[in-house]
Amino acid sequence: MRAAVTAVPDVLDARHGGIDAVLPTRHAGTRKLRIAYELAGPAGAPVVFVAGGISAHRHVAANALDGDAGWAQGLLDAGRALDPANLRILAFDYVGADGSIDAPIDTADQADAVALLLDALGIDVLEAFVGYSYGALVGLQLAARHPQRLRKLVAVSGAHRAHPYAAAWRALQRKAVALGQLQCADEQGLSLARQFAMLSYRTPEEFGERFDAAPTLCNGHVRVAAEDYLDAAGAKFVARVSATAWLRLSESIDLHRVDPARVGVPTTVVAVEGDRLVPMSDAVSLVEGLGLNGRLRVLRSQYGHDAFLKETDRIDALLAGELQAGKQRPSPVHDYNDPIGVSV
Amino acid sequence: MRAAVTAVPDVLDARHGGIDAVLPTRHAGTRKLRIAYELAGPAGAPVVFVAGGISAHRHVAANALDGDAGWAQGLLDAGRALDPANLRILAFDYVGADGSIDAPIDTADQADAVALLLDALGIDVLEAFVGYSYGALVGLQLAARHPQRLRKLVAVSGAHRAHPYAAAWRALQRKAVALGQLQCADEQGLSLARQFAMLSYRTPEEFGERFDAAPTLCNGHVRVAAEDYLDAAGAKFVARVSATAWLRLSESIDLHRVDPARVGVPTTVVAVEGDRLVPMSDAVSLVEGLGLNGRLRVLRSQYGHDAFLKETDRIDALLAGELQAGKQRPSPVHDYNDPIGVSV
Structure with a gap:
């Protein structure tokens, strides 16, 4: 970056x-x-x-x-x-x-x-x-x-050590990547994993200040205020990180x-x-x-x-x-x- | 249930x-x-x-x-x-x-x-x-x-109101369902969404007490202590909830x-x-x-x-x-x- x-x-x-x-x-x-x-x-x-x-x-x-x-x-x-x-x-x-x-x-x-x-x-x-x-x-x-x-x-x-709750959070990110890989939607899986990780890196207090807008309806679905930010974070990540590298380093935190x-x-x-x-x-x-x-x-x-x-x-x-x-x-x-x- | x-x-x-x-x-x-x-x-x-x-x-x-x-x-x-x-x-x-x-x-x-x-x-x-x-x-x-x-x-x-951070957390769960639906892996998507949700329903303190075991290696991948529990929670949920019902009720929290x-x-x-x-x-x-x-x-x-x-x-x-x-x-x-x- x-x-x-x-x-x-x-x-x-x-x-x-x-x-x-x-x-x-x-x-x-x-x-x-x-x-x-x-x-x-x-x-x-x-x-x-x-x-x-x-x-x-x-x-x-x-x-x-x-x-x-x-x-x-x-x-x-x-x-x-x-x-x-x-x-x-x-x-x-x-x-x-x-x-x-x-x-x-x-x-x-x-x-x-x-x-x-x-x-x-x-x-x-x-x-x-x-x-x-x-x-x-x-x-x-x-x-x-x-x-x-x-x-x-x-x-x-x-x-x-990795705290058990944080480890579970990362394990679910890895499952998002696996779900994407299952059907050749690798980038979507890695993007979702990154977005989920962003929630663990930041706090409710920050989100409360930055994304305090009402949700919108878009193509018949609800879109909340933080989604643009999270989508962009996911896309930026996918462009520069390989799924294999990320998966293995993520695991490595949990082995620590x-x-x-x-x-x-x-x-x-x-x-x-x-x-x-x-x-x-x-x-x-x-x-x-x-x-x-x-x-x-x-x-x-x-x-x-x-x-x-x-x-x-x-x-x-x-x-x-x-x-x-x-x-x-x-x-x-x-x-x-x-x-x-x-x-x- | x-x-x-x-x-x-x-x-x-x-x-x-x-x-x-x-x-x-x-x-x-x-x-x-x-x-x-x-x-x-x-x-x-x-x-x-x-x-x-x-x-x-x-x-x-x-x-x-x-x-x-x-x-x-x-x-x-x-x-x-x-x-x-x-x-x-x-x-x-x-x-x-x-x-x-x-x-x-x-x-x-x-x-x-x-x-x-x-x-x-x-x-x-x-x-x-x-x-x-x-x-x-x-x-x-x-x-x-x-x-x-x-x-x-x-x-x-x-x-x-829905807090912006909680809304973002739910939006990512809905994206997990969408990722599954993308290629007919609906159940995996809904299961992953439920597992994400479980982390929001519980606390690090509970996970720290329940899942304080070292991770294992399984088929060359790291598996953390909470994964059995989360997998089971996902499977139980998928067996009783329709993805459409869940998606629309999840959205409804964020419209509140x-x-x-x-x-x-x-x-x-x-x-x-x-x-x-x-x-x-x-x-x-x-x-x-x-x-x-x-x-x-x-x-x-x-x-x-x-x-x-x-x-x-x-x-x-x-x-x-x-x-x-x-x-x-x-x-x-x-x-x-x-x-x-x-x-x-």
Whole structure:
């Protein structure tokens, strides 16, 4: 999802490419694959890995090689905590995102792929791993399986397990795809799945404000106010995502399980009140399980699970604090008002 | 959905049948139709109308003519506030529930059908109308359009409008049916719609308790713990509901709009905290709009929108108070602990 072209200082070093890897997966045997990455920022600067939702990718922000805005552009602009003028930002395309693996993929596989990528790029240790949604799950796996590869983890809108209700919600999305595939209506099925997912990413409060119009009658059927928006979201998704890639990454969220006690690095869990996929109770369980390594930050947002894409100012303020923590700087708790900081 | 056979005192008077009616509808012209009803209880006793969700029907409880348990059996057993030994209980099949109308149906049409039914049965005024979910919407329309036909209304888990988020959720269910119908996979579409709906009727808390098992791999695909339950719910629904009936009644929820100021009778709005279809904010708006006619009762339940089917003891305690109100009895607020009574 690349939007407008953004001016970027061309002094920034940027590389993208792919590394050939052999990945022993948990459920799909040993696979030869190419791990596509993008790395931007001054040579020698600390490296921060940024990972997003299952439909995110390696292009997180505009850089000298690719001036298009990235999916996390608002968090990487000049002056932000993740400003690539000061840090090297690394990101990759998720294993399976190209649709080449039609078998169960696991977040542990993604974490192992991150470790292989770091090996290939000669990066011993990440300054931090910042993961949103699926990226948070991958970060937790990385911190459990390869704790020596990162100094700290920021896990936003993701926990140590898939909640059973959220898992059921995703399972029904996959059934919508299967129903479409049953009769060669693949695009309609994937579109419906995406629309149903949109309801889980957002909140009733947002819909109440945006779509408070009476329904209309269209060809003898009722059409409600949100349908234009949902149809457009479905169509945009179908145009850029393969059904196989989406199905396997969706499943992979539901396979996700990490024992919080095995997470070996300082971890900040950012939970959004109103997130319909990751309930606060799971974020709290995760932080409890992390013990001394864990702390919890709570955001309130009417954007629910999608807050990380929409509340960029507040997420940035929060990251600024977390990325400075441990550098003999005063506690950032009082530097920003919106996020409610709760140390656990 | 009729369950086990229940012993009933055969002294109770019971009638069921149908009346022929001509109904001018809001969106489907003037229709000749048969309104099927059931009436049970001693001749001359006050009449209480009971109406449920869109897949409920006229058989609310076992009676001398039909000993099968009804959909509201737990609320009509001996000793309950709605005990048919003391009251006559009237119920009907919703207009369109037989699948005979493939055009938009409105809750106002349902309310007008109730008025026609009362005319035909020679019932001037109902002691009360008790509506759950869709039944609450129909009750509000009845109280706005025909206030002389009921002394009071109890509206459980329903408000004066469809919330935009809930409307979007239903619209996607209808799209699942359309996707199935596209290629003659009607049953799969309706089943998927029902499964989507189940997520809106229940809560994450309930799913968290019931389905907290790791997913399994089945034919190379991930299957989550709730899928057996959801599949069964879908299959049971498909076996008893026609797609046309369901589609038109689902639409009818989204067409629903009542101006609370036009509701002309004392109305108790029962809202369930955690209901994912009827947010508390809409229940509060409704009660505000009702002015002196309105009061709000709040239930907490992990069953969300389906609390009226599951929390029968608490609903009964609440009804006992409401049906006695105005009869010079002490306020029932202190008679039960679970429901949180808030007079507005």
